[in-house]
Amino acid sequence: MNSNVVISKRQLERYPMYLKFLIFIKKNGVVNISSSIIAREMKCSEEQVRKDFQAISKNAGKCHLGRNVDEMIRDLKDFLGYNKTAEAVLIGVGNLGKALLHYSGFASYGLKILAAFDVKEDIVGTNINGTPVYDISDLKDQIALLNVKTAILVTPASAAQETVDLLVQSGITAIWNFVSIHLQVPDNIIIENVDLAASLAKLTYQHNKIC
Amino acid sequence: MNSNVVISKRQLERYPMYLKFLIFIKKNGVVNISSSIIAREMKCSEEQVRKDFQAISKNAGKCHLGRNVDEMIRDLKDFLGYNKTAEAVLIGVGNLGKALLHYSGFASYGLKILAAFDVKEDIVGTNINGTPVYDISDLKDQIALLNVKTAILVTPASAAQETVDLLVQSGITAIWNFVSIHLQVPDNIIIENVDLAASLAKLTYQHNKIC
DNA sequence: TAGATTGTTAATCGATTAACAATC
DNA sequence: TAGATTGTTAATCGATTAACAATC
Numbered sequence: 001m002n003s004n005v006v007i008s009k010r011q012l013e014r015y016p017m018y019l020k021f022l023i024f025i026k027k028n029g030v031v032n033i034s035s036s037i038i039a040r041e042m043k044c045s046e047e048q049v050r051k052d053f054q055a056i057s058k059n060a061g062k063c064h065l066g067r068n069v070d071e072m073i074r075d076l077k078d079f080l081g082y083n084k085t086a087e088a089v090l091i092g093v094g095n096l097g098k099a100l101l102h103y104s105g106f107a108s109y110g111l112k113i114l115a116a117f118d119v120k121e122d123i124v125g126t127n128i129n130g131t132p133v134y135d136i137s138d139l140k141d142q143i144a145l146l147n148v149k150t151a152i153l154v155t156p157a158s159a160a161q162e163t164v165d166l167l168v169q170s171g172i173t174a175i176w177n178f179v180s181i182h183l184q185v186p187d188n189i190i191i192e193n194v195d196l197a198a199s200l201a202k203l204t205y206q207h208n209k210i211c
Numbered sequence: 212m213n214s215n216v217v218i219s220k221r222q223l224e225r226y227p228m229y230l231k232f233l234i235f236i237k238k239n240g241v242v243n244i245s246s247s248i249i250a251r252e253m254k255c256s257e258e259q260v261r262k263d264f265q266a267i268s269k270n271a272g273k274c275h276l277g278r279n280v281d282e283m284i285r286d287l288k289d290f291l292g293y294n295k296t297a298e299a300v301l302i303g304v305g306n307l308g309k310a311l312l313h314y315s316g317f318a319s320y321g322l323k324i325l326a327a328f329d330v331k332e333d334i335v336g337t338n339i340n341g342t343p344v345y346d347i348s349d350l351k352d353q354i355a356l357l358n359v360k361t362a363i364l365v366t367p368a369s370a371a372q373e374t375v376d377l378l379v380q381s382g383i384t385a386i387w388n389f390v391s392i393h394l395q396v397p398d399n400i401i402i403e404n405v406d407l408a409a410s411l412a413k414l415t416y417q418h419n420k421i422c
Numbered sequence: 423t424a425g426a427t428t429g430t431t432a433a434t435c436g437a438t439t440a441a442c443a444a445t446c
Numbered sequence: 447t448a449g450a451t452t453g454t455t456a457a458t459c460g461a462t463t464a465a466c467a468a469t470c
Contacts, residue, residue: 007416008460008461009413010461011461012409012412012413012416013406013409013412013413015409015412016391016406016408016409016412017393017404017406017409019408020391020392020393021393023392023393024392024393034426034427034428035427035428036426036427044462045462045463045464046427046463047429047462047463047464048461048462048463050427050428050429051429051461051462054428054429054430060428060429061427061428061429062427062428062469062470063426063427063428063429063468063469063470064425064426064427064428064469064470065426065427065428065470066426066427066428067428080408080412080415081412081415081419086415094310095309095310095313095314096310096314098306098310099305099306099307099309099310102306103306103307105391105407105408109408109411111411149418149422150414150418173418173421173422174414174415174417174418176410176411176414180227180231180316181231181234181235182228182231182232182234182235188421190414190417190418190421192410192411192413192414192417193228194405194407194410195224195227195228196316196405197227197230197291197316197320198223198224198226198227198228199387199403199405200320200322200387200403201223201224201226201227201291201292202220202223202224202403203361203385203387203401203403204291204292204297204385205218205223206385206401206403207360207361207384207385207401208292210384210399210401211360211384219436219437221437222437245450245451245452246451246452247450247451255438256438256439256440257439257451258438258439258440258453259437259438259439261451261452261453262437262438262453265452265453265454271452271453272451272452272453273445273446273451273452274444274445274446274450274451274452274453275445275446275449275450275451275452276446276450276451276452277450277451277452278452
């Protein structure tokens with residue numbers, strides 16, 4: 001892995017796609033694979049595939065052979081941090097919050113949700129899929145206690161901004177935001193928005209072009 | 212709106228962000244706004260803001276004034292199709308599927324889920340937030356009956372590929388995919404992946420850079 | 423060997439930003 | 447008017463693709 005190479009956001013979006021494809025192809029018994037085949041299957045250029053893997057791979061590809069699928073999977077998982085645990089808290093145990101707490105994929109991404117928070121009395125004190133649910137008033141103390149820096153924001157829109165403010169005060173530095181409103185966040189806080197509206201817009205726009 | 216302008220995917224991703232920001236700023240009583248202020252708040256360039264709105268706006272901006280917030284919101288909603296209903300079916304009424312059926316945001320995006328499908332006997336025949344749940348064996352007939360072209364895929368990973376095949380056979384031409392595996396789809400089918408792994412990778416990569 | 427495949431360097435393409443005239 | 451803001455045209459930047467030598 002060449003750690004002084006800069007990885008662009010577009011590249012970052014591609015790595016999980018490569019990983020999915022390689023897991024798929026490995027199931028089919030493929031041991032080595034060339035960039036040209038990956039490119040054809042994933043509808044991109046082979047030069048891009050080669051450059052993307054050069055940036056994160058421990059070994060060079062082999063002429064005539066391509067790369068080893070297992071090594072590629074290992075390098076992708078290492079780069080994406082799936083082999084070390086990232087800890088987070090989750091705020092807002094509504095329908096989506098519950099679904100995320102039950103989502104088994106996070107474990108394979110190395111993401112562990114240590115605690116969840118809500119205001120609803122009937123849910124505080126329960127345990128969802130191994131994660132305890134605390135009252136929002138315990139947020140600051142728990143974040144300090146758990147020494148966690150990442151929060152998953154899944155509150156109702158009406159509570160999102162005040163929750164962000166509270167998270168920032170509590171020492172959270174990275175927010176994975178599932179709430180679909182404009183949020184004001186200090187410059188030193190990383191926020192990544194899961195924007196379903198944007199995803200749907202891309203689907204609809206392309207669909208309307210062909211219909 | 213200049214309909215022969217090509218809108219790039221990156222632009223499409225920005226429009227919902229503008230909309231959220233404008234809804235936020237409208238709540239604060241702002242009537243007109245300049246591209247420079249939008250750019251500062253949204254951390255992009257003012258030229259980009261102007262070009263993005265030129266591409267979708269019915270009226271030109273006004274010197275000295277900027278643009279009218281209400282008009283921008285209207286034009287964004289028109290462009291994004293929020294004022295006309297897009298119909299879809301949803302496949303897989305697990306935790307995430309249920310959360311999506313309860314998600315109130317879709318209504319504001321003009322998305323209406325007409326029917327849901329699953330294999331689990333205890334859930335087939337029920338009604339979730341107004342949407343009836345049918346057995347997967349009724350999928351083809353219902354899609355024909357409802358004349359729907361878009362499907363939301365939220366099945367377990369193990370059932371995703373066979374479900375895609377079934378959807379394609381049933382005449383679905385657009386798939387909004389929430390399942391995190393590599394799927395094989397004919398070239399004439401539009402598929403848009405909601406890739407939580409990619410989103411999380413972006414958050415983590417940026418966070419690790421500053422920590 | 424021949425040919426498939428790599429990695430690197432150069433060229434191209436597309437998107438973003440800069441510059442600036444037009445305008446109210 | 448002066449100055450703020452627009453829209454357009456040109457320049458820049460970054461990412462992607464093409465070309466090609468190296469290699470097993």
